[in-house]
Amino acid sequence: MHAIVIDEPGGPEALVWREVPDPRPGPGEVLIDVVASAVNRADLLQRQGFYPPPSGAPPYPGLECSGVVAEVGADVEGFRPGDRVCALLAGGGYAQRVAVPWQQVMRVPEGVDPVEAAGLPEVACTVWSNVFMTARLRRGETLLVHGGASGIGTFAVQLAKAFGSHVVVTAGSAERIARCLELGADEGVNYREEDFSEKVRADVILDIIGGKYLARNVRALKTGGRLVVIGMQGGTKGELDLGMLLVKRASVHGTTLRSRPVDEKGVIVRGVVGDVWPLFDAGALRPVVHARVPMSEAAEAHRIVESGEHVGKVLLLT
Numbered sequence: 001m002h003a004i005v006i007d008e009p010g011g012p013e014a015l016v017w018r019e020v021p022d023p024r025p026g027p028g029e030v031l032i033d034v035v036a037s038a039v040n041r042a043d044l045l046q047r048q049g050f051y052p053p054p055s056g057a058p059p060y061p062g063l064e065c066s067g068v069v070a071e072v073g074a075d076v077e078g079f080r081p082g083d084r085v086c087a088l089l090a091g092g093g094y095a096q097r098v099a100v101p102w103q104q105v106m107r108v109p110e111g112v113d114p115v116e117a118a119g120l121p122e123v124a125c126t127v128w129s130n131v132f133m134t135a136r137l138r139r140g141e142t143l144l145v146h147g148g149a150s151g152i153g154t155f156a157v158q159l160a161k162a163f164g165s166h167v168v169v170t171a172g173s174a175e176r177i178a179r180c181l182e183l184g185a186d187e188g189v190n191y192r193e194e195d196f197s198e199k200v201r202a203d204v205i206l207d208i209i210g211g212k213y214l215a216r217n218v219r220a221l222k223t224g225g226r227l228v229v230i231g232m233q234g235g236t237k238g239e240l241d242l243g244m245l246l247v248k249r250a251s252v253h254g255t256t257l258r259s260r261p262v263d264e265k266g267v268i269v270r271g272v273v274g275d276v277w278p279l280f281d282a283g284a285l286r287p288v289v290h291a292r293v294p295m296s297e298a299a300e301a302h303r304i305v306e307s308g309e310h311v312g313k314v315l316l317l318t
């Protein structure tokens, strides 16, 4: 098969489409003929040498894919050759084939284009596990989504609206806020012009900025509020006002999805298939796709994501 190989960390040109050995499905694994994968911001870090794959994961980038089951290993439950699936991966999505634990494999939601399904596992599992399982967002509560026009953000907006929350986003331009409002967001703050912590009070904040926003995020929490930090685009360190946290009886969480054990990922995946996929089946959610790029030209896809112009996901087609 062919895969995107990174010999030397670097710019987008470090991504090279080359022939590599085919993976074999081990016990408990499903071998998928990949139809498409999608770019995640973490892939940019892996390309630059800052986010190595966890041990046992394929060396190629790619945290999600869609495709067709080619083969199943021993002890696989619920899948057989020919099934149309998508999957959450610890790596290896930028390839024509990938072997993945069956617990991380999902059916493609009804009515979703099998190619566009490639961009769903990472955002769905991240938003479901953080906003709903960890922060327990409830109907009628306010969710603040930083980077509302991102892959993660566009999904968080739709899912929280579908569950009856009030959704506020931050984004870097009026145009990008308008795209979030089209997806159902109730309000937007242009972070280049205004300080969200002066305007917003939220029950739950989904944060991708980290250190630079920590103090402002805690200020923007309501009493009983929950801040979940999933990204560190604004650095790893910030000042936490514990006095404010105590008075608000608030909490701060931090999580990553990629390094979780397979069983934990399996719990998240089952939650997504059980509680999120029916919303796609009913037409209440839709994939937000910015561009489709041939996988062999993954460098171009990374340039698009690095430019910051995209809204939603950039897909890679085999």
Ligand SMILES: NC(=O)c1ccc[n+]([C@@H]2O[C@H](COP(=O)([O-])OP(=O)(O)OC[C@H]3O[C@@H](n4cnc5c(N)ncnc54)[C@H](OP(=O)(O)O)[C@@H]3O)[C@@H](O)[C@H]2O)c1
Pocket (backbone or CB within 6 Å): 039, 040, 041, 042, 122, 126, 146, 147, 148, 149, 150, 151, 152, 153, 170, 171, 172, 173, 176, 191, 208, 209, 229, 230, 231, 232, 233, 255, 256, 257, 258, 305, 308, 309, 312
């Ligand atoms: N912990 C986990 O398990 C996990 C899993 C998945 C993703 N993540 C993280 O989630 C983040 C989003 O991932 P993605 O793949 O969806 O990325 P993406 O599509 O490339 O989006 C990045 C977003 O960051 C926004 N942004 C940049 N500076 C900002 C600021 N000062 N305030 C608010 N927003 C700002 C950009 O908004 P504008 O373009 O509007 O400026 C852009 O929409 C990344 O940091 C990623 O590492 C974490």
